[in-house]
Amino acid sequence: MNQLSRIFLALTAALLVVTGALEVGPAAVALRALEHAYGFVATTPDHSWLGSHRLDDGNLGFCLNVSKHPPEGNHFLYQRGDSLSWYSSDDSARLADIARTWLPSTDPNWAAGAQLAVWGITGLNGHDAGWYAARAGANAGAVASIATQIRAAVDAPTGASHWVSAGAYLTLGDGSANSVSTELFVDYVGQGVTQLSPGQYTGILSLTGATFDDGSSSREVSNGQSYSITPRDGHPTTDVSAEVNYTALPFGDALWVAQNTDDGQSLLVPPAFLSSAHASARGTAASPLPFAPAVSTETSSQLAVPGAAVHDTLHLTLAAAPRVAARAPAAASASASASASAPGSVPGSGSESAPGFTTGEQLTEWGLYEAPDGSAKPIPVTVTSSLLGPFDTAPVESAAAPPGAPVACTVDTVAADGPGTYDTPACILPAPGYYAWVDSIDPHRTPPDQGGARILPWSSPFGTAAEVTRVPAPAGTPPPATAPP
Incomplete structure (x- = not known):
């Protein structure tokens, strides 16, 4: 998996964190089963009970060992079911599900039906379910039906x-294709x-290295839903990590038993905690934040002759500080020669906003994009350089070139390696006068899949001394020499 492609990383963990606990006393103090809770007393001479029992800490319980004596008056200690090794993993899961779902019932029919379903798992001691359901008297049919429903569920x-x-x-990529999602997986006995x-x-x-759309780094999420995120570290590649915690999940085979320390039945009790699930993911990708290139420039020759070739030397860097707004055009004081003019627009004479971005956070280093081979490459920029002139007088530095300034030559330089020094193609000086280079960077000249939408535009001022070339007019031809008389 390459580092800057979309990251799909899932670290899952099952049945982890304790979210609550039974109110148990010190281990040396035994609990007692006080009384019947919800269910039915048989009208037979033995007054057998079918339903839940109440412990002296308020918890309810279902009997697990039908062949033993009733639990009332006995003493108990809470135990994890897996420490007792009484049941298979599947039966532990079934009993845990009944404890979570039906043990809290205060309806006599449902309490009795759930108790009958428990005995259907742990053993009926040689009888059928109907024999125990008869303890409910006139409600025997309803109780037996409920027990069947519970087992089916x-x-x-x-x-x-x-x-x-x-x-x-995590899905991380160039531009705004950044998101996080979570899923839940359950290992069911049935499927x-x-x-x-x-x-x-x-x-x-919770996120590290990124925020949600509302600017927060932590929020409530639903399983199976995707949420947009924005990396926020300011570096060309961004490290993002996500961590999710789900609590109070009604799943798992964590079985809890009030173990009878006397000779009666032990009790299935509510779980000491509901299940939790935790997962984390981490990914690295190109940051979608914009960056601001800038260029310092100088002409290859400040003095030349007509017909000479000159080029502009470009020192490409990152802007020293975020720019709040582009420069406004200003009038130049240099006058253009009437004899030398050229059609075409003049780069640097206007301003534009960065596509898709407004003033705000931006990279503190040169931006990167993911190349087809999966490697991280500097985002290329195209510097457009125009040699303006000839002018009759030396240009005066200003924010932008004068409207209608003559253009002797326009060339493009593709800076594919990021910051560094580049030379433009050469331009020919057509006539005497003063010439000045102006340069600009247009984000639209870089393809979107190479990060063009993340480039902030740039343009140079007009008439800086380092960018001016003077071309003197050739000296006049001297008259031919004559011989003395």
């Missing part, structure tokens, strides 16, 4: 799950790893 393709993980994805459909959950996404 748990075993459905998007029911119980083993884990959840996140992915973070394996599945990418969740967009917009189901929200997380917090």
Whole structure:
């Protein structure tokens, strides 16, 4: 993967961060099961119970070991289910799903149905589900139906799950093609790893080296959604990293048990925490920020003869400081020779805005673009140089050339290697007089795929001393010598 192409980088992690905890006392103090919570007492002589139980810390629980004594009055310690090794990974996922989804129910029918579904997973001790559902009396049919519904939901393709993980994805490129997105993936018991459909959950996404459209570096995001970002480090290549955290996700096989320290049933209890998912991504790409080239120039000869060839020497650099506005044209005091004029526009006599940018942040180094081979190349600029003249008198320095100034020659120099010294093609001095070079950089002369839209325009002043060439008129021919009489 080349460094400046679009970056697709995802580092995923599954089932990570604790987001909450059970209110447990010190390990040396045992909990007690106080009473029945929600469900039904059988009318049979043994008054068997079908439903949830309440612990003395307020948590609810479903019985796990149907062959053992009821839990009321017994003592318990909270344990992670995986530390007990009682159930397979799939059954742990099913029980965890029931604990998250149906254990909190205060409806007797649903509490009893969920308890029956739990025993359907952990074992019915030689009886069928209907035998236990009968404890609900007239509600036995409803309870049995609910238990069936719960088992169907748990075993459905998007029911119980083993884990959840996140992915973070950066797309970085030239111009404004910069974005970040996140995804969530769940390993379901029923169908394996599945990418969740967009917009189901929200997380917090934090950026380093870039901001969102509102200028912030952190915001709430939804899974499966893409968000525009803008790199902000001012360097030609930008390092951007993204980190997302999703919390309180109802997935995973993290099973929690109130383990009976006496001889009765242990209890399935609410999870000590819901799952979290974290992901990060990092990428490097050409910065989309504009940059401001500038040129200092000098003519190759300040004194020449008609017909001589001169060129302009260009010292290409980055502007020393951001420019708030372009220079306004100003009148020049030099007068043009009536005998020498040329058609054509005069670079440097006007101003324009940078395409797609307004005054604001810009690069502190020369901009780069991604070449077809994937390498980082300096953004090329074309310097247009016009040799103006001849003028009758020496030009006076001003912000721009006078309107209608004669143009002796216009040449282009492509600066493909970034900052440095370049020589323009030569121009011929057609007649005596004064000549002055003016130079400009037009962003539109650089193709967009080479970063043209990121170049800020530049133009030189007119008449600086280093840019003026004087061409004296040839001396008159002396009269022929005559012999003395």
